[in-house]
Every structure is written in C-alpha cells, then in structure tokens.
Amino acid sequence: xxxxxxxxxxxxxxxxxxxxxxxxxxxxxxxxxxxxxxxxxxxxxxxxxxxxxxxxxxxxxxxxxxxxxxxxxxxxxxxxxxxxxxxxxxxxxxxxxxxxxxxxxxxxxxxxxxxxxxxxxxxxxxxxxxxxxxxxxxxxxxxxxxxxxxxxxxxxxxxxxxxxxxxxxxxxxxxxxxxxxxxxxxxxxxxxxxxxxxxxxxxxxxxxxxxxxxxxxxxxxxxxxxxxxxxxxxxxxxxxxxxxxxxxxxxxxxxxxxxxxxxxxxxxxxxxxxxxxxxxxxxxxxxxxxxxxxxxxxxxxxxxxxxxxxxxxxxxxxxxxxxxxxxxxxxxxxxxxxx
Numbered sequence: 001x002x003x004x005x006x007x008x009x010x011x012x013x014x015x016x017x018x019x020x021x022x023x024x025x026x027x028x029x030x031x032x033x034x035x036x037x038x039x040x041x042x043x044x045x046x047x048x049x050x051x052x053x054x055x056x057x058x059x060x061x062x063x064x065x066x067x068x069x070x071x072x073x074x075x076x077x078x079x080x081x082x083x084x085x086x087x088x089x090x091x092x093x094x095x096x097x098x099x100x101x102x103x104x105x106x107x108x109x110x111x112x113x114x115x116x117x118x119x120x121x122x123x124x125x126x127x128x129x130x131x132x133x134x135x136x137x138x139x140x141x142x143x144x145x146x147x148x149x150x151x152x153x154x155x156x157x158x159x160x161x162x163x164x165x166x167x168x169x170x171x172x173x174x175x176x177x178x179x180x181x182x183x184x185x186x187x188x189x190x191x192x193x194x195x196x197x198x199x200x201x202x203x204x205x206x207x208x209x210x211x212x213x214x215x216x217x218x219x220x221x222x223x224x225x226x227x228x229x230x231x232x233x234x235x236x237x238x239x240x241x242x243x244x245x246x247x248x249x250x251x252x253x254x255x256x257x258x259x260x261x262x263x264x265x266x267x268x269x270x271x272x273x274x275x276x277x278x279x280x281x282x283x284x285x286x287x288x289x290x291x292x293x294x295x296x297x298x299x300x301x302x303x304x305x306x307x308x309x310x311x312x313x314x315x316x317x318x319x320x321x322x323x324x325x326x327x328x329x330x331x332x333x334x335x336x337x338x339x
Contacts, residue, residue, distance in 0.1 A: 235277030
C-alpha cells in the first residue's frame with residue numbers, strides 16, 4: 001500500500017478513484033466494506049460467532065464516512081474542513097491496497113474460524129451466560145473486527161484515526177450499545193430493584209396504602225390494581241426507539257453536529273428514557289388505582305410506544321439547537337427582513 005503526499009501546500013482528498021490508488025474517503029469506505037463482508041462471512045460459517053453489533057457498527061461507520069465526504073489536509077497531515085466531496089485538485093492524499101496485507105487479513109479470519117472450531121464445544125456450553133467465561137465468548141464475537149488492523153501499516157492507521165476519529169468513536173458506541181437488552185438482562189437483578197423502589201416512591205404520593213414487594217420481579221399492590229414490573233417493563237423498548245431515532249438524526253446532520261455534545265446528549269438521553277420509564281409505570285399504578293384499571297390493562301402496551309415517542313421529541317426539541325455548530329445554529333435562526 002502506498003501513501004502519497006504531493007508537494008502542494010494544501011492537500012486534499014476526493015471520492016474519485018485513480019489508477020493504482022484511491023482517495024481517502026473512497027479507500028476508507030472500501031476497507032470498511034471489505035471488513036463488513038469478512039465479518040458477515042465469519043458469522044455465516046460459524047453460528048457461535050454470530051452477533052449483529054459488529055455488522056451494525058461497520059455499517060454506521062460507512063454511512064458516517066460517506067456523510068463526511070471530502071477531507072482536506074495541510075502539509076503536516078492535519079485535516080481541515082470546507083471541502084466538497086466531488087471537488088478535485090492536483091494536491092491529493094491517496095491510498096492503495098496491498099495484496100500482501102489483504103492476504104494477511106484473509107488468513108487472520110481463517111485462523112479465527114479455526115480457533116472457533118477447536119473451542120466449539122466449550123464455547124457452546126457457556127454462550128449466553130453472565131460468567132467470566134460468557135464475557136470471554138462475547139469478546140471472541142467482537143474479535144472478528146481485529147483482522148482489519150492488518151490492512152494498513154501503523155503509520156497510515158494513525159493518519160486515518162486523526163481523520164475519522166469521531167466516526168470511529170460513533171461506531172464504537174454502536175458496537176457496545178446496539179443490544180441494550182443484553183445489558184439490561186445482566187443488570188436486571190439490581191436495576192429491577194432500583195426501578196421498583198423509584199416507582200413506589202413516585203406513585204406513593206398519589207396512591208394511599210400502596211405496598212411494595214421486593215423480588216426478582218418487583219410488585220406494587222394497590223387497592224384496585226396490582227402491578228408487577230417485568231423485565232419487559234424495564235424500558236428496553238424506549239431505549240431501542242431512542243437509539244433508532246437518535247441515530248437517524250445523527251446521520252442526517254452529521255456534518256453540522258458538535259460531536260462532543262452529541263455524544264453527551266446520547267448518554268444523557270438514555271438516562272432521560274430510563275427516568276421517563278419510571279414515571280410511565282408510576283402513572284399506570286396511579287391511574288389503575290384511581291378508577292382506570294380496565295383502561296390501563298387494555299392499553300398500557302400501545303400507550304408505551306406513544307409515551308416514549310413523545311419523550312424523545314421533547315428531548316430532541318430541547319437539545320437540538322445546542323448540538324449544532326454555531327454557524328448552523330445562527331443560519332437556522334436567521335429571519336429575512338421584510339419590506
């Protein structure tokens with residue numbers, strides 16, 4: 001693989017291939033597509049390696065690199081903004097694939113599959129557990145991404161990491177939070193108790209004589225309606241809805257977002273959804289013991305999706321302007337003068 005810096009004072013990349021090399025955005029996308037294909041092939045061959053989070057993480061990185069578009073470079077290799085994806089100049093940063101490194105990449109995936117075959121019986125018995133061995137199985141499933149490091153020399157990875165640091169961080173967030181249900185399954189014995197106690201405190205102000213039973217599935221006993229908090233009531237549906245909607249907003253506005261604030265807003269939004277879920281269950285307890293028990297039993301599932309959608313829209317409306325760059329915020333608030 002070759003990395004070419006021209007003698008121009010300002011260097012930049014574009015998305016059009018040239019003979020023998022590729023511009024940085026297109027090269028990055030093709031490298032990610034190669035990774036995506038290899039990971040999908042690994043999971044097709046080995047059921048034990050199957051998990052969707054690496055696939056979605058790579059897809060997210062591809063989409064964000066595509067949304068980022070062209071990348072400008074100064075002589076020292078630092079990036080600068082203000083370039084269009086389809087503009088071309090004589091000064092370019094170009095990369096090309098090395099057949100030797102592609103062979104190493106393929107060999108690493110073959111070795112990973114062979115290791116999985118050798119450990120198949122042991123891995124199958126501990127898959128899905130919350131023990132240390134279970135965490136080792138999860139780590140093996142994520143290791144399908146490691147052979148990608150063999151595609152480039154370290155110096156070129158450093159250059160690309162400077163260019164696409166924010167896209168890489170976003171992909172890591174997707175990698176480790178794409179399956180919140182698994183996280184909640186692991187922490188439910190503790191989180192379920194915290195949720196039950198919080199609901200009991202909230203609803204206790206409006207429902208007199210409410211009793212609480214501490215168990216794996218906490219229960220609240222009222223005069224008209226008893227409510228048992230199941231794992232399905234953990235707020236997982238709200239978190240999943242928040243993830244999809246927030247990801248859509250990020251993809252659409254990626255080039256206008258303040259990346260640090262967006263990352264903070266994502267985790268803060270998850271906390272808001274958890275708290276809102278406690279308020280939702282409290283409202284069900286209060287309404288169910290205030291003469292609306294039949295309506296609560298009949299509509300509590302469909303009402304949950306409506307509730308979480310409203311909470312997300314309210315959260316987005318309150319934070320959206322703060323996530324945009326100053327230029328975007330100013331231009332979005334400018335009003336043309338009228339005569």
